[in-house]
Structure formats: C-alpha cells, structure tokens
Amino acid sequence: MDWAHDTVDVLGVEVSRLDAERFSELMAKAIATRRRLTVTFANPNYVMAARKDARLRQMINSFDLVLADGWGVVMATRIFGRPVPCRMANDDLTDEFFGLAARHNWRTYLLGSAPGVAETAAANLRQWYPGLPIVGVQHGHWADESGRIPPADADRLVKEINAARPDILHVGLGTPLQQIFVTENRDRLDVPVIVTCGAYLEHLSERRDWYPAWVLRLRLGWLYRLSRDPKRLWYRYTIELGSYVLRVFAHRIRHGKQY
Template identity: 35%
Template sequence: MKQSNSIPTVPIYGIPFSNLTMQETVQWLTDVIEKKQETHVITANPIMVMAALDNTSFMQVMNQADLIVPDGSGVVWAANVGGQPLKERVTGFDLLHELMKAGETRGYRVYLLGASPDVIQAAHERLHDMYPGVQIVGSRDGFFGPAEDEAVVSEIALLEPDILFVARGADTQEPWIAKYRHRLNSTIMMGVGGSFDVISGRTKRAPKWVQNLKLEWFYRLVKEPKRFLRMLALPKFAWKVMRDKDKVTKTKI
C-alpha cells in the first residue's frame, strides 16, 4: 500500500481507510499540492469494498492508491463494529468542494474529466462561477474508449493541473487513474463518481436530514432505480460485517 505512513488508518477488510477529519484531509492534500507529490485519492464506499474483495485486480488498484477516504456511511459503521472507529465520513462530493474552496486563494489549476457532454459543460460553468479564483484549465466528457486514451492523457499532461477530477464510475475511473497516473502530469488525481451530475443540476443530492439519517443511498435508489443491481452489494456488505464483527478491522487480504 502506497498510503503515507504519516496518515492514521483503519483497515476494513485489508483496505486502509484514512482516519482523518475532512479538515485534516484537506490540509494534507493542500500540502501535497504545494510539494507537487503525485497522489491518487480514492473515495471509497461499501460497494467498492465488496468489488475489491471479489476482484483481485480492483483490490490491487485500491492498494496502489495514496489516500483512501471513507466516502460511505457504511464504511464508518463497519469500523465501529470492528472496534476501530473512524473520526468521520469524508464524502467525495464534499471533498471536491473543499478542495475548490482551498484553491480559491491558491489559484489551483483544475481539470474536469467525465460524465456526458452536456453534464460536463454545465459542471464546468457552475464550478467556474462558484470558484472564480480557481483556474479550470480544461474539461471533456467521459465518453471515450481505450483507443482515445493516449489523446486524453496527452491533453491533460500538457495542461499540468494541480487537481484532476475524474467522473467515470468507480469501476472505470480508478483503474484508469492507476494506469495513467505517472503520465498525467497531475498532482492530485481523484475519482468523483456522480458528482458532476449533481453540480450540473442534472440530479439532486439527498437533503441534509436524509444524509444525517445515513439514508443517502436509499434516496439515490429511489431517484435512480437503475442502480438497484449495483445497490445489492450494500446488504451483502452489512451482512458480512455483522457476521465478521471484530474481524472486520483485523482481516488481512
């Protein structure tokens, strides 16, 4: 695992989740940008944990990351069950906005990659309006295949962004970042899933009270029934955690 030894972690089925608050995470990442240290950030939820347990290549991608933050409330719950509590949930959506806020006074260079053409254009415009101090140096949709990878990588590398946000779905964005990270000429590379859909206004994030009840996953399922099959991993994860209990944070993969 490449994650820095200076970061306190809690293992969930062998995956080391950072035990930092949102504020501490942002501070650590701003230091990384200042030092120009190439960093792959994964915002992981229970679905991704289950995917890693079922797929050795995806587990390898997770193990190559520099920072894994607990995006899902289920991860925080699992750590509690395992007897090694995490300080708090650090969602990818909120971390994106916190980094953009930090970039306001630092003039960060940001590239946006992923989602559909209309969504990425709207997200680009909204983020530009929200954070005028940040230089959004480029953006493009995520509708490209392996044959176009070289052109996309070259374009991003030439622009030298401080932060590259990638929204192509966890099963695509994380392996893609891991494969090309050394050629992207970017400091922070972070998968953000469906964040651009919310930022663009195409979809709405769950109300705060729903988030506080740890039911954001259910809200998304109601709004997007097509996610049903993917969401089946959640009860499987919950059952596995309840069955394993204290082994959750002790298991070595």
C-alpha cells in the same frame, strides 16, 4: 513523498483514518511540492466489488488515500473498533476541493461523465466559487467494447491534461475504469493531486448541495439515490447492501476488533 497515515481494513480495503482538515493539508502539501497524491473512495459497492476482484482491490489499495464514501463504510470502521472521523465522500468535500482551489489559485481539470456534463459542472463551480481556475474539461465516454480506454485515446487524454497543467484532476469514469485509468497513467500525468469521483460531476452539474440537508442528517443518502434511479441502483442498495452488512458483522464475530 511519504503520505503515511493510519488506516482501517474494511473487508480487504484499507480505508484512510483522517478528517477533512488533514486531507486539505495533504492536498496543499502535494501541490506546493509538486509530488503526486492519488485519492480514491470506498463505499459498500466498491468494497463488495473489490472482494470479488483481487486486481481491483490491489488498485484501490495502491492509492495514497482511500476515503470513506458512505455511512456503510463509516459504520464498518466503528464495528471493527477503528472508526474513521467522518464520512468523506466527494459531495462532502466540495468546499475542500473547489473553495480551497479558488482561494489558492489551484488549477482544476474535470474529466468524466457524459458529453456536456463536465462543462455544466464547470459553469456552476465558477458561479459558486468566483475565481476558480478550471483549466480543462473533458467527457468520460472513452471505453470501447472491452470496457477499457484504447491506448491511443488514453495517450490523447494524458497529453491534453498535461498541456493544461492542472494542480488537481478529477476523474469520473466509474469504477473500475477510473481506478484503471489512474493507476495505469499516474506516472505519466504531471498533476500533483488526482482524485477519482464517480458520478460527482453529474451532481455538480445539478446543484452544489446534491443531497438535501434532511437526507444527510438522517444518513439516508443511499435511499435518496435509490429513489432517483431505482432501475439502475435497486440491486446495489438492497441485495448487495444487505450482503455487505452481513459480511461486516460476520467479520467482526470471527476476527474481533482491530487494534
């Protein structure tokens, strides 16, 4: 099926220009027709990584939808003259993913994060969305010393997922491993909707609205995350984010607006 839609080029990453309502329609259509829809996200960190790694950039752009994860990407689309309607990070789409799944009886599978995280997230989701059919959970610690999932383990995961017959698969293995897993196995996965989700399962294992309302209102998600995990995230949200902003403005000066 053709999932054609409008996109905007953000430093080489083709970001989808659609809103949550249209996204929900595409999910429903994919599940109703059993045709695959792959979804990933673009934030400044992913965009900067994709600039340095052509293979990662190609993988991200091979997904059917690349949603704007973070105000840094939303800002860039506005500066480039082709704004996306809104930010659409995983945390923004919790009702779309799980509220709709509970309402329509869409079977959900959670793969990712440390052992025990997916189970806790599943327990919370069942409480928040009564009737939600979660048909499988699995941790995401499968990579070996090379940073890849060994073929035998990948085969096992694919078989376990297919046996559970989910309609939606959330894959939280971190970038680039989650994109690698999806692109290498999407033709073997009998799942209509496959979504990469990074640390989303960790957020769901804590609380439904992971970002406090005031953080969202002031668009300070990056600062909130930095305050929670400064040792791991200081470089991403200082030096790398600054470099990203400079590159966005430099690109706008050199190339003008997109039309």
